[in-house]
Amino acid sequence: MPHKVINDFSITIGTINGSGSQTANVTLLRALFKMGIPVSGKNLFPSNIQGLPTWYTIRVSKDGFIARRDEHEIVVAMNPNTFTHDLAEVLPGGAFFYADDIKLPIGRTDIAVYPMPVKTLARAADVTPNLRDYIANMVYVGVLAQILGIEPDKIEQALSFHFKGKEAPIRSNMSVIQAAFDWAAQNLTKADPYQVEPMDATAGYIMTDGNTAAALGSIYGGVQFAAWYPITPASSLAEALNVYLPKLRKTADGKQTYAVLQAEDELAAIGMAVGAGWAGLRAMTSTSGPGISLMTEYAGLAYFAEVPVVVWDVQRVGPSTGLPTRTAQGDLTQIYFLGHGDTNQVMLLPGTVQECFEFGWKAFDLAEHLQTPVFVLSDLDLGMNQWMSKPFEYPDTPMDRGKVLWEEDLEKLNGLWARYKDVDGDGISYRTLPGNRHPAAAYFTRGTGHDENARYSEEADNWEQNLLRLKKKYETARGLVPRPVLDAVEGAQIGIIAFGSSTPAVEEARVLLRQEGGPKSDFLRLRALPCTPEVRQFVESHERVYVVESNRDGQLHQILTVALPDQATKLRSACHTDGLPLTARWVKDAILAQEVK
Template identity: 55%
Template sequence: MPDSMTATAVLDEPLTGAASIVNDCTIHVATVNGSGSMSSNSVLMRSIFQMGVPVSGKNMFPSNIAGLPTWFTIRANKDGWIARKKEVDIMVCMNASTAREDVEALQPGAVCIYDAPLACKGIREDVTFFAVPFAKLAGELSQDSRLRKLLTNMIYVGIVAERLGIDRDEIINAIGKQFKGKKKAIDPNVAAIDKGIEYARENLPKQHHWRIERMNATAGKIIIDGNAAAAIGAMFGGCTVVTWYPITPSSSLCESLIDYMKEYRIGPDGKATFAIVQAEDELAAMGMVLGAGWAGARSLTSTSGPGISLMAEFAGLGYFAELPGVIWDIQRVGPSTGLPTRTAQGDIFEVYYLSHGDTQHIALIPASVAECFEFAGEALDLAEMFQTPIFVLSDLDLGMNNWMSDPFVYPTKPYRRGKVLDAKQLEELGGKWGRYLDVDGDGIPFRTLPGTDHPMASYFTRGSGHDAHARYSEKPSDYKATVDRLAKKHETAKQFVPPPVIDRRADAKVGFIAYGTTDVALEEARHQLRSEHGVETSYLRLRALPLTADVKAFVEAHERVYVVEQNRDGQMGDLIRLDVGDIQHKLRKILHYTGLPCDARSITDSLLQMENDGTRVVRIGLGAEATTQTIGED
């Protein structure tokens, strides 16, 4: 290997444009899975956060423990736009197997910092390349080959931080946070950061195109992933029984919950106020949740699409026999095993109609870590109020990536435990009650819990046909009455699920409907449409199923409504079509389903094109140009 490649960085041409871009850049790091780059990427992200600049970090990782390519994207944006952005400003190439395509995907003017042996320079002319001899630099830090590998990652953090002008102190703080104050881990990493900074100062050009400058947009904010947020919410929501089966991307929800519960939910007697069980599969996890809910616990499980499929039979039992329980679905790309480590919103149909026969479930759809926290408690309440499985539809992007947020607000609303009769109330009723009697006209009956000390407390729970007194029945009138009441209960739920968030603009002819993580990209797209094209749009963000009357009113109030979601078929769009009936011709679909989180520019471009040529469905492609396809929809 020639010395020039290993000893010094190469700068062939000066960066274009003298003016710096401040607090607005995207950094993309390509590494090999298992190389330990997650810690260093988190440090880089956190140091930007500590500079007071809004930031997001997205991990695009393979389904693999070590060896396959993985990417991490950090976006810093002074205006708070932190959705995924397709255009990369600073690329760090550390992976030989993807270096060429990583470089080819860059936009002109980008900077590429690469591990010198990868010889990226020369792949193209319109990108500035800096070769860095990482092996040599790491070799100066440690003799231990495993440690050298880890420190290599921290060296690129030092280099990028120096290029961006991030304060060294903030990097050191971020390292302290990352390694939880453990000196043994902190010291070599700080040395690696300094190695990177020193190298960049001495070998890279003085001119810095992208800059991170201190601002004050993150003070008092937290950084957390959605799964941990959900875990905290469930803990403060009084969850007592947790069952789970490991599956990406949901495992970290229950794993976080285990950690938090052990710390905060041990009673004064030293005993746990919870039970957490790793089940043998998702069928068992679901069965345990429903058994616990039946016996009066606030129970939850967490899974992803394949687990939801396995839970289908139990979901029907929960719906028909009216059993409480909360199921978090951290959606990933299906069908089948699909892309287990990539994000999607493809389980809308599956969850809403899960199980055979006429079933409809209540589902909550958080769009932020704050809503993950809030809905975790809300779901436990709704499960007990409605005596039915409550699903929470998160996704990999929300669940596993780090998000900035205001601190969560301590819940002060008392738990709602639903309609449960105790022994005293049964005595007052003279023991006269019916498990499935709709005494209040809201479709929600009263129940008793096993163990209730009253001779009239018991009833028989079954997934087979039953009458209002829980007796076995195959009578046509009993069956119809049961499922009609369940439909009424579902109708009642519309008054209790989180309502949509509606931003109605008086002069907007078009509206957007979206949900979940599409929200961040969509809000940015609306900003782009307004500021770049003068197009004003309204926006309705769904937060739950069943759909409420707000949806139809919103569609009625606009000439065209674009439903933007992250699946191929426009599943929510179709549920809305069913819901709005005769005005469904107003609906359009913008669909993003590559496994990567949706970005704003794709939505903006799609909307402009569709407004221009009347296309009804756009399926966003991977390139800068959105590829379009019309399907035969009316």
């Protein structure tokens, strides 16, 4: 063996959807994580329950890079239908593992080839025949463990977590892994350079997905009402609410301080959330692009009638049904103006799993403070893939319930108040909630023109003043949304702006740019819209700013162009979407291509 490559490569596993390979894949991912090696996992799955091909890529990176890579040093082929394709994907010098019942030509001599007796070992397993196909995937876990050096006790920890400590499945899966591990020791000879070794780089980290984090953050934000309609990739967010709410949000006498409803469609899901938000509950819904389209009318009403509500958009690839199981950042411009007429929406853009948690609770504070919808834009990559993450942090500010007048407040005001009057000069008026017994509490909410007292009005002045106040409120929002995060270096020649799940690719690309003699860069990670003043300062202080994002038209680039018209010529778009998370290599190439122009 010429050399060793330690903790710096990617493993891609090709399987058949619905065959149970997901358990094997996350087990490998978690075992590597428990060995202290920085790791990321990307599930590339079809819109299908059973039968279509699926791939899972695990990247181990001693340097801590967790962006997707599109180079595969190690490939595992379990699916005869993609065998030839998967074989061709292996980098020269790489390793190819395959189920030996697939009798197809190999014909490559530039890689190490490892056949695996998957059927034989699965047949020997002590499980009922109906579980044999599922457990067959554990064969590649055992073989990879042997050839790459993954520690079996870490695999057992991962399995124990997956099966929630249940003895029987842990034992049966582990026995297949052990058999494969031993078989590989006796029958295979290491012929590739790739290996893992324990590190200490994941201590203090947790591993979870953005949708779970979002649900937990919402719970710590005091969510009281959630309505949702099933849609990939958002369903697991609401499902996580159903898992964790009963654990965290029961009163001493066992009562629920919340309600979660599966609605009949997205029209109803947001309608229910708006009803609950109007009535004073911390209310939310979670969906993806097609659901946002259906929620548009209510989003406009909630903006205009000033109802707090939180909407999570776990983005997938559009337009239309698009690629339901692939990722994109393509709903930005739609939501920025969501609603007909003059509408401006407040948007949060979490860039990490930890931030999904943080924005989960912050979104409610903002929505109730501003009395407006707050949209949180995650995506499939962030929401559904497993990420190593800093632990969730307990909210560091008390809940902000906004300007609500109860009986005693109205008593002090002698009942004199006006629902849509800008008393404080911030565009935000006071509201009352149903159940308030003061005779002056009630007001009438409507999507039609109204005066300060919430009375129906078609008066030109009333209309215009109200819309101008809403604009002022949006300016107030600009001062309240999370500020961007700046990573500046000495002597930067360019600026980069990105957001959300594109962040890891950008961070790595900045290193690659330097390695290849490209420009030094400052990086501004945007975390919300409307833009805070830091965005203007950043663009003003750079000659060129690349706006990197995962969509076709450069949607953030468009928004920034409109927000900073005098700076528009400095803004360069680097956008790309094929349904896969951006890679550092693509980002680097996209920037270099424009740098030489």
